[in-house]
Amino acid sequence: MHTYLDFEKPIAELEGKVQELKLLASQDSSISVSDEVSKLEQKAAQLLQETYGALTPWQKLQVARHPRRPHFVDYVERLIEDFTPLAGDRVFGEDQAIVGGLGRFRGRSVMVIGHEKGSDTQTRMKHNFGMATPEGYRKAVRLMQLAERFGIPVITLVDTAGAYPGIGGEERGQAEAIARSTDCCLGLGVPLVSVIIGEGGSGGAVALATANRVLMLEHAVYSVISPEAGASILWRSSDKAQDMATALKITAQNLHQLGVIDRILPEPVGGAHRERAQMVKETGDAVEEELRGLDKLDAATLKRLRREKFLAMGRVGVA
Template sequence: MDLRVFCLHLLALGGGPQSGHPPHCKKIFWMNGIMKELSLEFEKPIVELENRIAELKKFSEKKGIDVNQEIKALEKKLDQLRREILEHLTPWQRVQIARHPQRPYSLDFIHLMMEEFLELHGDRRFGDDQALIGGFAKMGNRHIMVVGHQKGRDLKERQARSFGCAHPEGYRKALRLMQLAEKAGLPILTLIDTPGAYPGVGAEERGQAEAIAVNLREMSGLKVPVVAVVIGEGGSGGALGIGVADRILIFENAYYSVISPEGCASILWREKGKMVDAAESLKLTAHDLFSLGIVDEVIEEPAGGAHHNYEVAARNLKKAIEHHFSELELVPLQQLVEIRYQKFRKMGVFQEFTPEQ
């Protein structure tokens, strides 16, 4: 890794609990070590097969027997199994993938997609929220502004980043950066990955609702192209707070919902255990949202989900973002804002009857 990029990685972590290690080391550690322990119930057959392949490889090395053919066959089977399991996932299982502790987060994608990332800090009013990060970035031949929710990998970092639940100062920082981008004429990319805006006393005292509301109003008028991508969890108002965009994209296994399945279950069914039914009813999966006309594109994930292959996920994401930016750059700015207004203006399904006179 280039030394400059390495330094930027350190910068990006903002001197947080993990700043001693570059994120890639951490990732490899995660992928190989805890991965198997933390796999989801429906991922068990995949993990078993992975283990068998690993054992077979070890065995062949030890005994010097050539089992390449068998390994190849098993690897093919593994790929097939990943696809099959993914195809038949229930909405609740997809929510679990979206929340997978090894799922790539905003900074992972930023490091994989961008040649440079200059993180900017603070809302100039109260503090610097580590749950919502942002800064200048170079992506391909574009200079852009990127803002996104960020979750933590280990307990300490998770706490520092409030589990990806932003406070008002996070939303205000995001708006400050977006308005800076507008002034500089840079396109904006937002990466959404939050269970929801932070539920706490301080957040309420400092106007959580107002911070989100102001973002909705101001983002609707930004005179630069805005692309929003739900990369993991799209938790309600906390997600929408950086989600008013010209194009809304979503990863295949990400979800975007008005309320968490658990919240919905406890309100409507009066028992949290009904989240499987709630997830079904809320129509929160990527494909459901596409048919409802809320998202513009569903981005394909590598077999088994984005956590199985960060590089492929990042490549697919980058391709989609660049495609939409290049389309949006052709639209005159004044029109762009009006088209964005009309995009949200049209959302909603209702009936209007003419009263019989």
């Protein structure tokens, strides 16, 4: 059953009527509802297109958090052959908020690393809702260094509200682990392509997204802080979260214009959660294209271009 967001209620009503008519027709073959169903389906499709063509930043955030949106495991299942997960940071323990391992992506060996939020209560608890502890970022560093040792490209899939904010994480060096992961990304001598597939929250996202090419799904979000947290700091109230979402410029369109990301990947009408297989395939096509473009660059050039790209962000000319 489809899960509708608050702003999708008019769409839900139309699609609900369509299902009711189809059920009625299936129970009584003498009833002809094809014309009415066709009209309602057309109206629902038009409303869906209009709604998703004019989403506010706050609405995009809701789409990015949709429980049915494809997660890391969905991309790996459909795109990566012979995936072999690698666990542990070799310092403290294993963190399942960040999953990574070796596999084959369309004929080439790759290292795939990403946040996994989980899709139900059990898996969300297991993966800590995609909020990584220091162990997760140290594991990511270990896997990126392993990829460099074997000369294979790295693909990262980012989907987190932010790094785990608990006391335990701070005691074990959360900030240092994030900084080390970001620094490792910058210094890699192999191609690194990152895709923001859902939420890109704060340093917890940047730690895996300091890449040669940063791609972002059309309705994903990427920001220095969540709108709720930002509103609580500035206005002492989460009621201003919608205003904060607009002020933060969290959308793919804003970030592409600002030069923070390199490419926007269009989503199916109604969001990635409506056509999951299609979205995963098209993401794979884009990643393959970006990797082909990076294949011809040597290690020194990959490092230089990556550093120049991020150092240029926010830089303004001096009069």
